[in-house]
Amino acid sequence: MSKILTIGEILVEIVATRRGNGFREAVPLIGPFPSGAPAIFIDQVGKLGQKCAIISRVGDDDFGWVNINRLTQDGVDVSGIDVLQHGTTGSAFVRYREDGGRAFVFNIRHSACGQIDLSDKSLALIDTCTHMHVMGTALYAPSVITSILTAVERIKAAGGTVSFDPNLRPEILDSPGMHEALQTVLSMTDLFMPSGEELFLFAEAKTEKDAVEELLARNIKAIVVKRGDKGASYYDDDTRIDLDSYRVEEVDPTGAGDCFGAAFVTFWLQGMNPAEVLRYANAAGARAVTRAGPMEGASTRAELDALIQAQGNG
Ligand code: ATP
Ligand code: MG
Known part of the structure; x- marks a missing residue:
């Protein structure tokens, strides 16, 4: 059976219960919720009964344990999460704007997961995994980029596969080394999962059809385009499949792309047909x-x- 790995941020999310513009006034909050795009992804993978692990760091504080406890409960191998005695777990404060946009205050780069180096123990964990999922949000610091690229290379060299969700947030786009890292990861990607406009950040072409063709010509086996409440599409060399979204009441859109990606990768690796x-x-x-x-x-x-x-x- 395959085992899926991801590396990156573990955070708590604290959400304003009233819509509005950011945090320059006191607002009621709810949280802490376990969070961080790689953590959400791997939790959904674990919940589907698929073997999986995450490499990350948290502080020895309640925010860290909220995450470790949830991931453990949902079946994720948490042996790659270091608990730092004097560290503080990362956090994200989120407030929804009236137009549905989101304002974030992140504490990631100076939190426990601001630096993630690979120990011999984490290298051994990587070698038990057959698939690596890269979240673009996780390319926020040089040490994390190095760890992710090391894992991608080791897993590919051993015959494994790589999936990549660019998941770009304007707040982190200017991180040092991020642009180069995005391109390097793409060049080793088997399954590419952009949402909407992100497709065009990686292709010269101006239409979705042309951009998909351009990317498939670069050794990517399959592309899945996420479209929020408009559903999703799948492309490979011979197939295109479009689905409308299921009709549900949207309470909180954060995490949709991560759970979508987790289910896709899990069942794709199990050899289910693309539709x-x-x-x-x-x-x-x-x-x-x-x-x-x-x-x-x-x-x-x-x-x-x-x-x-x-x-x-x-
Ligand atoms: P995020 O990074 O904020 O988690 P994303 O941009 O990566 O999100 P979305 O396109 O928002 O991903 O959502 C991923 C998938 O989840 C969509 O392709 C769709 O299948 C499903 N989805 C998202 N929002 C809705 C919704 N309101 N109703 C039904 N399905 C939805
Ligand atoms: Mg996303």
């Missing part, structure tokens, strides 16, 4: 938005089957 894989991913993304808190809407296989049964094939 069915996309359907499960579509269902995982839809369920993710129905709960407040980024990781709270992660689903079991039975919950995905129930949504698919209730609403058909999407």
